[in-house]
Amino acid sequence: MPNVTPGRRDLAAFNALSPPQAERELLSCCAAPAFALRVAAMRPYADAAALAAAAQEAVRGLSGADVLQALSAHPRIGDRAPGAGREASWSRAEQSGTTGADRKVLAELAAGNALYEQRFGHVYLVCATGLTAGEMLDRLKDRMGNDEDTEQAVVREELAKIAVLRVVKLVSDQEET
Structure with missing residues (x-):
């Protein structure tokens, strides 16, 4: 194996x-073992774009x-x-x-999170990269109007966006922040 910095x-x-x-590395990108198993099994990847596409399809x-x-x-x-991990x-x-x-926006987010969890039975997930707290809150409010099937589809797409961002970070030269 090539010499790399741990993590x-x-x-x-x-x-x-x-x-x-x-698979262990991929679990940091998406905590579903089925995701990690599928993406790991499709190696080798020619480039980060191919890995990102595989992650999206796996989710x-x-x-x-x-x-x-x-989501858990x-x-x-x-x-x-x-924690202090990746x-x-x-x-x-x-x-x-x-x-x-x-503080008002953060309080509304906290209250909205609780209402969302009561309604849908899981944490509110949004690909928050690049969003302000107000934008996250607006999306939460909009999604509260979704029916169960629509929201499941939205959650899956948000999870896919996050997984894609993370797998690219996993194999990039970027500092992990």
Whole structure:
């Protein structure tokens, strides 16, 4: 295996991992073992775009139970992800739009999170990268009007967006923030 810094891999190093090692790495991108198994099994990838496409398709192919398992690894919008690992670091960076946000908006997000969870039975998930707290809140309010089937489709697409961003980070030279 090529010499790489622990926790950071380029695409060639990722392709060279054993299946169990690759699956462990992929679980930081999406916490559903079915996702990790499928994406790891499709290696080697020619480039990051191919890996991103495989991640997107793997999320779209998850069962409802697999999606719920993946959601359980995501903190509520506005909550700080626990721990010091890669997933926590990525989550904090993705939700950076809540840092320093108006207290009223954060309180509305917290209340909206609770209502969403009561209505849909799982955490409100949005690909928060690049969004302000107000934009996250607006999307939450809009999605409260969704029926169950529509919301399941939206959640799956948001999960796919997050997984794609994370697999690219997994094999990129970017610093993990």
